[in-house]
Amino acid sequence: MKQCKRHLTALAVSAILLPASAVKAGEVEVLHWWTAGGEARAAAALKEMMEKQGHSWKDFAVAGGGGEAAMTVLKTRAVSGNPPAAAQIKGLDIREWAELGFLTNLDSVADSENWDRLIPPMISDVMKYEGEYVAVPVNVHRVNWLWVNPEVMEDAGVEIPATLEEFFEVADTLKAEGYIPLAHGGQPWQDATVFDAVALAELGPDDYRKAFVDHDMDVINSEKMETVFSQFARVMSYVDEDAAGRDWNTATGMVIRGEAAMQIMGDWAKGEFSAADLTPGEDYLCAPAPGTEGQFTFNVDSFAMFSLTEEDDIKAQKDLARTILEPEFQTLFNQNKGSIPVRTDMDMGDFDTCAQASMETFRSSAEDGGLVPSFSHGLATTSYIQGQIFDVVTNFVNDRNPDPAKTTDQLAAAIQSAL
Amino acid sequence: MEHIQRRPAGVARASSGLMDGLQRWLPKLVVAPTFVLVGIGIYGYMLWTGVLSFTSSSFLPSYDFIGLGQYAKLMESERWLVASKNLAIFGGLFIVSCLLIGVALAIFLDQRIRQEGAIRTIYLYPMALSMIVTGTVWRWILNPRLGLEKLMHDWGWTSFSFDWLVDSDLAIYTIVMAAVWQASGFVMALFLAGLRGVDSSIIRAARVDGASLPVIYCRIILPSLRPVFFSSVMVLAHIAIKSFDLVMAMTAGGPGYSTDLPAVFMYSHTFTRGQMGLGSASAMLMLGAILALLVPYLYSELREKRHD
Numbered sequence: 001m002k003q004c005k006r007h008l009t010a011l012a013v014s015a016i017l018l019p020a021s022a023v024k025a026g027e028v029e030v031l032h033w034w035t036a037g038g039e040a041r042a043a044a045a046l047k048e049m050m051e052k053q054g055h056s057w058k059d060f061a062v063a064g065g066g067g068e069a070a071m072t073v074l075k076t077r078a079v080s081g082n083p084p085a086a087a088q089i090k091g092l093d094i095r096e097w098a099e100l101g102f103l104t105n106l107d108s109v110a111d112s113e114n115w116d117r118l119i120p121p122m123i124s125d126v127m128k129y130e131g132e133y134v135a136v137p138v139n140v141h142r143v144n145w146l147w148v149n150p151e152v153m154e155d156a157g158v159e160i161p162a163t164l165e166e167f168f169e170v171a172d173t174l175k176a177e178g179y180i181p182l183a184h185g186g187q188p189w190q191d192a193t194v195f196d197a198v199a200l201a202e203l204g205p206d207d208y209r210k211a212f213v214d215h216d217m218d219v220i221n222s223e224k225m226e227t228v229f230s231q232f233a234r235v236m237s238y239v240d241e242d243a244a245g246r247d248w249n250t251a252t253g254m255v256i257r258g259e260a261a262m263q264i265m266g267d268w269a270k271g272e273f274s275a276a277d278l279t280p281g282e283d284y285l286c287a288p289a290p291g292t293e294g295q296f297t298f299n300v301d302s303f304a305m306f307s308l309t310e311e312d313d314i315k316a317q318k319d320l321a322r323t324i325l326e327p328e329f330q331t332l333f334n335q336n337k338g339s340i341p342v343r344t345d346m347d348m349g350d351f352d353t354c355a356q357a358s359m360e361t362f363r364s365s366a367e368d369g370g371l372v373p374s375f376s377h378g379l380a381t382t383s384y385i386q387g388q389i390f391d392v393v394t395n396f397v398n399d400r401n402p403d404p405a406k407t408t409d410q411l412a413a414a415i416q417s418a419l
Numbered sequence: 420m421e422h423i424q425r426r427p428a429g430v431a432r433a434s435s436g437l438m439d440g441l442q443r444w445l446p447k448l449v450v451a452p453t454f455v456l457v458g459i460g461i462y463g464y465m466l467w468t469g470v471l472s473f474t475s476s477s478f479l480p481s482y483d484f485i486g487l488g489q490y491a492k493l494m495e496s497e498r499w500l501v502a503s504k505n506l507a508i509f510g511g512l513f514i515v516s517c518l519l520i521g522v523a524l525a526i527f528l529d530q531r532i533r534q535e536g537a538i539r540t541i542y543l544y545p546m547a548l549s550m551i552v553t554g555t556v557w558r559w560i561l562n563p564r565l566g567l568e569k570l571m572h573d574w575g576w577t578s579f580s581f582d583w584l585v586d587s588d589l590a591i592y593t594i595v596m597a598a599v600w601q602a603s604g605f606v607m608a609l610f611l612a613g614l615r616g617v618d619s620s621i622i623r624a625a626r627v628d629g630a631s632l633p634v635i636y637c638r639i640i641l642p643s644l645r646p647v648f649f650s651s652v653m654v655l656a657h658i659a660i661k662s663f664d665l666v667m668a669m670t671a672g673g674p675g676y677s678t679d680l681p682a683v684f685m686y687s688h689t690f691t692r693g694q695m696g697l698g699s700a701s702a703m704l705m706l707g708a709i710l711a712l713l714v715p716y717l718y719s720e721l722r723e724k725r726h727d
Binding site: 068071072075078079093096100186187188191241242243244245382383384386387391394395397398399400410417 | 477478479480492495496497498558562563564582584585587588590670671673674675676677687688690691692693694
């Protein structure tokens with residue numbers, strides 16, 4: 001009797017354990033630095049979607065430093081042979097990780113979900129290594145935006161400038177009226193963001209790509225580039241003198257408060273306007289950066305997928321890749337982050353007017369070649385070359401007697417030394 | 420009573436061999452973990468950094484040796500030259516100003532003034548703050564739209580202008596200011612301790628010989644404080660060379676990269692730009708700079724000991 005009871009217990013225990021192990025769900029560990037505000041909400045939504053599919057989500061959030069802290073942790077984990085399933089890695093860094101053999105091939109998901117048809121080739125190129133998908137794009141930010149305070153413009157009696165020449169005229173009028181024409185923060189990446197827009201306006205998309213993606217010395221060390229620098233110096237002359245070290249959102253605050261009229265910044269600036277309870281199209285306006293109408297400088301956040309060993313975890317990882325590109329998550333995430341979906345087939349009805357305009361340009365520029373990767377946000381070139389360009393650009397901005405010809409030589413030398 | 424005493428004595432005799440052994444080994448055992456940690460954590464990684472500086476390591480370490488290539492690249496880098504020049508300006512001014520202010524404060528405090536304890540604490544207190552806090556506070560004070568300049572404008576002195584922080588030629592001097600504010604109290608404390616240790620009979624003897632107070636300080640007291648002077652320079656030089664947090668908090672190397680110091684350069688190349696080889700090379704040069712200061716100092720210290 002006693003023995004019989006023990007057998008029964010054993011049977012009961014195994015009955016509980018067996019089915020559980022049979023459907024043992026995979027685990028996805030995701031390294032990201034979406035730890036605040038709308039981004040954190042979006043990450044939580046992704047977690048919920050994964051859990052609904054029966055996978056467990058292990059959060060590996062490392063806050064701070066725009067991801068620098070996270071990268072250091074990731075390197076340590078990857079080198080010790082214990083990488084997370086997915087990590088927020090961007091632009092050309094994806095290629096570097098893939099070159100070292102850390103990333104896994106996502107082509108099976110990409111084929112069944114038809115990624116090649118959904119995502120413009122300019123962007124899927126960044127996600128691929130040797131023709132194979134190794135990363136999933138999450139969102140698209142447009143970098144060449146001009147944010148405008150309409151009240152200030154009205155008060156000065158000027159219209160939104162469409163070209164650089166118009167921008168200079170408008171800015172002169174604004175200056176005479178006592179406004180700061182261009183809000184800006186003197187940090188290297190912000191200097192580069194404005195330079196990015198001016199370079200696109202002056203060079204056009206083809207030469208922009210030649211200079212910052214292919215590093216064609218005929219374009220980099222040319223008179224055109226000298227013009228870019230001299231126009232850039234003119235644009236920067238409309239920034240107030242105390243800009244050094246200012247954070248970008250402080251500069252956006254100057255536009256919100258009406259101290260400054262305009263700011264050239266990516267569409268993450270929208271978050272600042274929303275936080276101040278302003279409506280796009282009414283309280284603030286978004287327009288293409290002067291001279292870049294119909295062109296689109298993209299900055300794409302993405303998740304690179306690492307090679308794993310456990311079968312269940314690999315399945316979970318593939319499900320994660322699929323879920324990220326599904327319309328439900330794309331809508332939810334991008335509404336929270338201020339960016340637009342990567343898929344060009346999405347209904348934009350629920351988005352605000354700036355996002356709708358962004359999507360329209362995104363689609364048209366993907367067709368006509370006006371879509372270019374932003375060098376200032378690491379989509380066009382390696383972090384080393386990007387850093388070298390930053391140094392030259394920021395040095396030029398802070399030079400009291402900027403010399404476009406000399407700086408063009410410096411730019412060519414700096415890029416050459418990093419190739 | 421006798422019975423009780425005898426037993427422990429017996430036990431002690433039996434285990435005395437063990438105790439002796441333990442006594443011999445215990446100090447070594449206690450110190451061993453520290454030695455291992457220091458050996459690996461400091462000297463081991465120093466060596467590794469040295470090795471990496473001869474490789475083409477990009478964003479992960481690799482062992483593809485390329486000789487002195489990274490050092491050559493470093494010497495050609497405009498930004499490294501700016502960082503080195505800044506270190507010379509910053510280090511020189513920082514050490515000299517801290518010493519001058521510290522010595523002056525110590526001498527003034529040494530005049531048996533009232534409330535010495537309170538004043539000493541006030542001057543020493545900045546040392547209790549981290550460099551990050553110091554940097555942030557000074558960034559706010561020196562920011563033209565936020566701090567001193569705005570205050571003066573609000574008070575009606577509208578022509579007042581102090582915008583060194585946003586001027587790429589002068590920004591490095593604002594970092595000197597903040598660092599001096601932080602560290603000169605510490606130098607004061609060192610010198611004050613030294614001054615208190617000077618034999619008062621020597622001073623009295625000099626007084627009898629008719630020497631004035633400034634002469635006594637310049638000729639007798641300060642020269643006798645040579646070791647304090649040395650230690651202060653050593654400590655200050657270290658602070659200067661490894662300075663990182665202060666710059667990051669105050670200017671983040673800006674405007675542009677005009678306030679870059681070697682440590683900032685090292686960090687941004689190793690960890691942000693994926694240039695571990697180049698970053699390691701710059702770290703090795705910083706180590707070299709510290710050794711250049713440390714070795715002569717150690718040499719003189721050890722030689723003096725031999726004289727004793």
